[in-house]
Amino acid sequence: MKNRFGMNRRDWMMLSGAGLAMPPGAAQAQGAAPPANDLDAVLPDQLLLKDYRPKSIYKIQVSEIKKAKYPAIDCHHHVQSKTQEQVDEEVKIMDAAGLESSVAFCPVGEGPNYRASAFDDAYKIYSKYPKRFYIYCGLDMRGVDQAGFGPATIAELERCHKMGAVGVGELHDKGMGIGGVIGGPANWPGTRKGPGGASARPPQSPIQGFHPDAPQLDAIWEKCADLGMPVNLHVSDPYWSYLPQNRFNDGLMNGFSWRLDNKPGIMGHNELIESYEAAAKRHRRTVFIASHLANLDYDLPRLSQIFERNPNFYADFSARFHETCTVPRATAQFLKKWAHRVPYGTDIPFSQHLFSLTYRILETTDEHFYDQDFYFNFNYHWPLYGMGLPDDVLKKIYRESALSAFRLAQSKAKG
Numbered sequence: 001m002k003n004r005f006g007m008n009r010r011d012w013m014m015l016s017g018a019g020l021a022m023p024p025g026a027a028q029a030q031g032a033a034p035p036a037n038d039l040d041a042v043l044p045d046q047l048l049l050k051d052y053r054p055k056s057i058y059k060i061q062v063s064e065i066k067k068a069k070y071p072a073i074d075c076h077h078h079v080q081s082k083t084q085e086q087v088d089e090e091v092k093i094m095d096a097a098g099l100e101s102s103v104a105f106c107p108v109g110e111g112p113n114y115r116a117s118a119f120d121d122a123y124k125i126y127s128k129y130p131k132r133f134y135i136y137c138g139l140d141m142r143g144v145d146q147a148g149f150g151p152a153t154i155a156e157l158e159r160c161h162k163m164g165a166v167g168v169g170e171l172h173d174k175g176m177g178i179g180g181v182i183g184g185p186a187n188w189p190g191t192r193k194g195p196g197g198a199s200a201r202p203p204q205s206p207i208q209g210f211h212p213d214a215p216q217l218d219a220i221w222e223k224c225a226d227l228g229m230p231v232n233l234h235v236s237d238p239y240w241s242y243l244p245q246n247r248f249n250d251g252l253m254n255g256f257s258w259r260l261d262n263k264p265g266i267m268g269h270n271e272l273i274e275s276y277e278a279a280a281k282r283h284r285r286t287v288f289i290a291s292h293l294a295n296l297d298y299d300l301p302r303l304s305q306i307f308e309r310n311p312n313f314y315a316d317f318s319a320r321f322h323e324t325c326t327v328p329r330a331t332a333q334f335l336k337k338w339a340h341r342v343p344y345g346t347d348i349p350f351s352q353h354l355f356s357l358t359y360r361i362l363e364t365t366d367e368h369f370y371d372q373d374f375y376f377n378f379n380y381h382w383p384l385y386g387m388g389l390p391d392d393v394l395k396k397i398y399r400e401s402a403l404s405a406f407r408l409a410q411s412k413a414k415g
């Protein structure tokens with residue numbers, strides 16, 4: 001069946017006002033509705049924001065896309081599988097969703113929690129599909145706050161590369177440096193708990209690591225360049241996490257889950273971004289893929305400037321669909337210019353629902369739909385919108401930008 005976008009190889013469900021046979025809201029591909037309970041009867045003067053689950057009443061286009069319009073590469077995926085059978089299942093989901101291949105971040109842990117065996121175990125089962133997974137290693141940052149730090153980290157990086165790792169990540173600096181640990185009170189768990197959710201992180205004693213442009217990391221970034229390994233580095237966090245957690249906070253519920261305003265001794269958002277760019281400037285041969293649009297989803301003009309100044313700087317789109325699709329026109333404008341530097345990514349365990357949702361946001365012009373209960377804490381109170389990106393932009397985001405980052409890194413390798 002061919003629809004008005006000329007996309008005939010996918011499942012679309014187009015509902016016009018006249019053809020709508022289901023009750024309002026029921027047709028939308030949303031997460032499970034909250035169980036019918038007393039909450040449904042709570043009146044607005046008592047209802048809490050965290051319990052608010054509006055349903056769209058609009059009789060408008062609702063699209064369900066099973067496969068990406070063009071072959072896609074997921075540039076930000078944390079592997080979950082522990083057995084070969086589970087990897088096989090992941091690959092089946094990829095096939096159904098049109099995902100050609102995926103980066104595979106191994107669960108090695110960070111800072112004091114690094115475990116070399118976690119890379120080895122993941123490598124064993126994911127390397128069965130060499131054409132489907134780009135297997136990344138982490139960085140052994142144990143002892144980052146002690147004298148003599150450095151050589152052991154590089155030796156472990158070389159070992160993983162020799163074994164088959166083609167990239168490094170995901171690394172983090174949310175304010176205490178790479179390899180550091182943020183202290184302070186635990187975060188709000190959000191309305192949905194789950195793997196990777198804020199609730200999973202108990203309060204810890206702080207450890208000071210190194211920010212991206214610290215001279216102590218120079219040799220490590222140069223080694224990544226020598227080995228042709230791109231670095232996926234998450235720096236800072238969504239801007240709402242830094243703002244006062246009150247009624248003026250536009251991204252309040254997620255800002256509160258990921259709050260940083262109450263964490264002592266951390267570097268601020270702006271300084272972190274500056275440190276990141278300084279590292280990219282100093283290490284021109286190293287390819288940095290900033291996680292999550294470099295947490296500049298709220299300030300894409302600034303990200304444009306960083307792209308302009310730094311040809312070795314990319315930014316993956318992962319886990320920023322909800323944040324950007326509420327400003328679909330501004331985001332589409334940005335992507336029309338920079339799609340070749342913005343690889344597609346998810347950051348969430350593979351499922352058909354995940355892929356369909358991201359394709360819907362990128363490809364369609366659907367309006368005003370909700371998915372608040374999907375995964376662990378996308379608790380934004382706003383509806384989602386499709387960006388309706390043109391084909392040339394989709395091709396770049398889905399595949400070409402990731403390949404260009406990999407090629408650029410390879411072209412800088414020595415030996």
Ligand SMILES: [Zn+2]
Pocket residue numbers: 170234291292
């Ligand atoms: Zn991240």
